[in-house]
Amino acid sequence: MQASPVRDLVVGLFVLGGLAALAYLTFQVGGLSYRVPGGLTLYAAFDDIGSLKVRAPVSISGVKVGQVAAIGLEPVLMQARVELDLDPNLELPIDTWARIRTSGVLGDQFVALDPGAEEDTLTSGETIEATESAISLEGLIGKFVNDADLEGDD
Amino acid sequence: MDGHPGAGAEFRIVFDGVHLTRGRRSVFSGLSCGFVRGEITVVLGGSGAGKSTLLRLIGGLIRPDSGSVRIGRRDVARLSQREIFEQREMIGMLFQGGALLDSMTIFENVALPLLEHTDLAPQDVAEEVSRRLAAVGLPGTEELYPRQLSGGMARRAALARAIVTDPEILLCDEPFSGLDPVNVRRIESLLVELNQRLGLTMLVTSHHLESTLRMAGRIVFLTEGVAVYGTPREILASEEPEIVEFLAAEGRAPASELLGDERAEGAP
Amino acid sequence: MNQTDFSQMGPVQKLGHRSIMLAVHLGSVVLFFGQVLRALVMPRYRVRRFVNDCFDAGVLSLPIICLSGLTVGAVLGLQGYYNLARFGAEGSLGAVVGLSLVRELGPVLTALLFTGRAASATAAEIASMVTTEQLDGLRMMSIDPLDFVVSPKLLAMVAVIPLLNALFICFAIFGGYLVGVSYLGLDGGQYISSLEGAVDLENDISGSVLKSVVFGLLVATVATYRGYTSEPTAAGVSAATTSTVVIGSVCVLLSDYVITALWGV
Numbered sequence: 028m029q030a031s032p033v034r035d036l037v038v039g040l041f042v043l044g045g046l047a048a049l050a051y052l053t054f055q056v057g058g059l060s061y062r063v064p065g066g067l068t069l070y071a072a073f074d075d076i077g078s079l080k081v082r083a084p085v086s087i088s089g090v091k092v093g094q095v096a097a098i099g100l101e102p103v104l105m106q107a108r109v110e111l112d113l114d115p116n117l118e119l120p121i122d123t124w125a126r127i128r129t130s131g132v133l134g135d136q137f138v139a140l141d142p143g144a145e146e147d148t149l150t151s152g153e154t155i156e157a158t159e160s161a162i163s164l165e166g167l168i169g170k171f172v173n174d175a176d177l178e179g180d181d
Numbered sequence: 182m183d184g185h186p187g188a189g190a191e192f193r194i195v196f197d198g199v200h201l202t203r204g205r206r207s208v209f210s211g212l213s214c215g216f217v218r219g220e221i222t223v224v225l226g227g228s229g230a231g232k233s234t235l236l237r238l239i240g241g242l243i244r245p246d247s248g249s250v251r252i253g254r255r256d257v258a259r260l261s262q263r264e265i266f267e268q269r270e271m272i273g274m275l276f277q278g279g280a281l282l283d284s285m286t287i288f289e290n291v292a293l294p295l296l297e298h299t300d301l302a303p304q305d306v307a308e309e310v311s312r313r314l315a316a317v318g319l320p321g322t323e324e325l326y327p328r329q330l331s332g333g334m335a336r337r338a339a340l341a342r343a344i345v346t347d348p349e350i351l352l353c354d355e356p357f358s359g360l361d362p363v364n365v366r367r368i369e370s371l372l373v374e375l376n377q378r379l380g381l382t383m384l385v386t387s388h389h390l391e392s393t394l395r396m397a398g399r400i401v402f403l404t405e406g407v408a409v410y411g412t413p414r415e416i417l418a419s420e421e422p423e424i425v426e427f428l429a430a431e432g433r434a435p436a437s438e439l440l441g442d443e444r445a446e447g448a449p
Numbered sequence: 450m451n452q453t454d455f456s457q458m459g460p461v462q463k464l465g466h467r468s469i470m471l472a473v474h475l476g477s478v479v480l481f482f483g484q485v486l487r488a489l490v491m492p493r494y495r496v497r498r499f500v501n502d503c504f505d506a507g508v509l510s511l512p513i514i515c516l517s518g519l520t521v522g523a524v525l526g527l528q529g530y531y532n533l534a535r536f537g538a539e540g541s542l543g544a545v546v547g548l549s550l551v552r553e554l555g556p557v558l559t560a561l562l563f564t565g566r567a568a569s570a571t572a573a574e575i576a577s578m579v580t581t582e583q584l585d586g587l588r589m590m591s592i593d594p595l596d597f598v599v600s601p602k603l604l605a606m607v608a609v610i611p612l613l614n615a616l617f618i619c620f621a622i623f624g625g626y627l628v629g630v631s632y633l634g635l636d637g638g639q640y641i642s643s644l645e646g647a648v649d650l651e652n653d654i655s656g657s658v659l660k661s662v663v664f665g666l667l668v669a670t671v672a673t674y675r676g677y678t679s680e681p682t683a684a685g686v687s688a689a690t691t692s693t694v695v696i697g698s699v700c701v702l703l704s705d706y707v708i709t710a711l712w713g714v
Contacts, residue, residue, distance in 0.1 A: 034500070038503050038507070041503075045613065052615055083646070237585075267591070269588075276582045280581055297591070
């Protein structure tokens with residue numbers, strides 16, 4: 028094998044390309060990016076998280092700004108406590124709403140943040156007070172049937 | 182024919198009672214012979230008689246089932262892998278077909294033993310390589326690849342590689358096979374020259390009777406798993422049936438006609 | 450070792466004999482791998498050979514990997530779309546394509562394609578070196594062929610497979626994107642975001658990388674072993690090549706099952 032600079036270059040490019048593909052998959056697709064030291068971590072308590080999973084996206088007006096880091100049970104009030112890893116540049120007022128919504132009809136569930144109007148903003152480690160639990164389909168249908176029954180009894 | 186080297190000479194390599202079987206076939210059954218220091222010994226025999234195997238036993242590539250293969254005091258058959266590796270540094274081997282690494286240039290091939298086992302500076306390595314290549318008649322071929330060389334040239338490059346570390350013993354496996362008569366003569370005179378100039382102990386396996394008779398100091402004839410051993414004169418005069426048959430098949434008349442006959446005969 | 454006479458054995462004896470031979474064989478493979486590893490631990494600075502082997506194993510595999518990636522992704526896109534459209538869930542196409550690729554199709558198909566192309570070529574190369582006595586030539590120069598020839602090839606193959614896997618997956622995602630967005634009219638942003646939402650790092654991506662490394666180790670070992678232990682004949686080279694492809698592929702598929710079952714990927 029002679030020293031072939033072209034060959035070396037090609038191998039180098041191949042390795043770079045492969046690593047770039049791997050990096051894309053790891054960070055962009057796999058979602059490694061949001062957990063940064065000094066990032067913004069907030070908590071929210073829900074009565075019912077439905078089928079919310081860890082790594083579910085957190086978005087504001089449909090734009091992804093973070094993801095669900097952990098889900099646990101808050102022992103005192105028996106509520107679900109969700110930890111959110113968010114973009115550190117966010118400034119969320121303390122009366123921000125956190126709602127669990129479903130993307131599409133059959134889609135996965137995610138957390139939608141609705142910023143409030145107050146001046147004071149939440150700092151890392153604080154809890155979002157205003158939350159709305161996941162809507163359960165059975166509950167809706169049951170409610171609909173009940174209402175229909177009530178109206179039907181005339 | 183007792184094969185004693187005679188006054189002043191000594192055996193460098195000695196086989197004693199070597200047995201070797203391959204699968205169901207018995208290759209050697211009590212092979213005993215000796216190779217004299219500083220001489221060219223040609224190993225003759227029909228195909229499958231075990232000529233290549235003999236060389237491989239010396240090189241430690243194969244181990245015998247029993248018996249000893251001594252180089253000097255050390256029995257190759259009893260050495261550990263590491264000791265065999267060390268042992269090989271005094272042996273150079275020319276394989277049938279050359280066995281150059283086809284992914285490397287001629288320079289890299291010939292330089293390989295130096296690069297791996299010595300600390301020579303690059304320019305010294307280059308000098309050694311070009312000296313050897315010139316010695317075998319291949320100056321300036323450093324940058325070529327083995328596939329770009331003809332059979333004879335590749336063989337000579339492999340010879341350059343075999344001698345680049347100045348080994349004491351040179352093993353040549355069928356160096357003439359597949360070559361035209363001109364190249365046969367070339368390699369033959371190279372080998373003789375190396376032997377005379379450097380005093381190498383050389384073992385050459387061959388089918389090629391004329392070259393054998395010209396260059397051999399001694400002949401080892403392999404037959405039926407054992408060796409018949411002696412000078413060319415003794416071998417030609419032998420009455421052993423295998424030898425007689427072998428010589429006849431090669432179109433040879435009895436001894437007295439041949440010794441002293443310098444003309445190259447036609448049989449390839 | 451004496452030849453055994455098969456014709457004299459009853460069927461049960463044959464089975465027993467074959468099983469013992471298999472065990473012996475596996476044992477020698479393990480020993481072989483151990484020797485290769487040991488050669489790596491005493492490293493020789495032969496980067497040039499390693500780079501060349503990376504070229505042979507990796508760069509030369511790029512065309513088939515990228516092309517197959519694109520087409521597999523496109524097929525997944527089409528198939529996935531038709532099935533999801535029945536439920537009105539076309540929006541999840543990105544997720545479907547991504548998950549099937551990352552977890553299974555990426556590592557397995559990459560490994561199988563690699564076995565057919567790069568591993569068989571390596572086995573053939575090593576086997577032909579055996580036939581032309583190049584390996585014996587190295588031994589006679591006190592150079593260990595496992596160290597000089599085999600280790601760099603094995604290492605190169607293992608290093609290269611995860612990269613090829615990642616490239617395959619990316620090309621396939623792109624193939625699905627092309628079909629879904631340009632051909633079937635999906636929204637590109639939705640494709641990407643459903644993909645990103647569904648595929649996670651701990652389970653999916655790391656499982657994919659793990660699988661491709663394991664597959665790489667298996668395939669590389671099979672290829673170098675079959676090449677190294679081949680008969681020094683032309684038939685031996687051919688046997689080394691075909692058995693590499695067959696055994697390598699079977700190993701990939703079997704280990705895929707084992708890893709999926711154990712890891713839950």
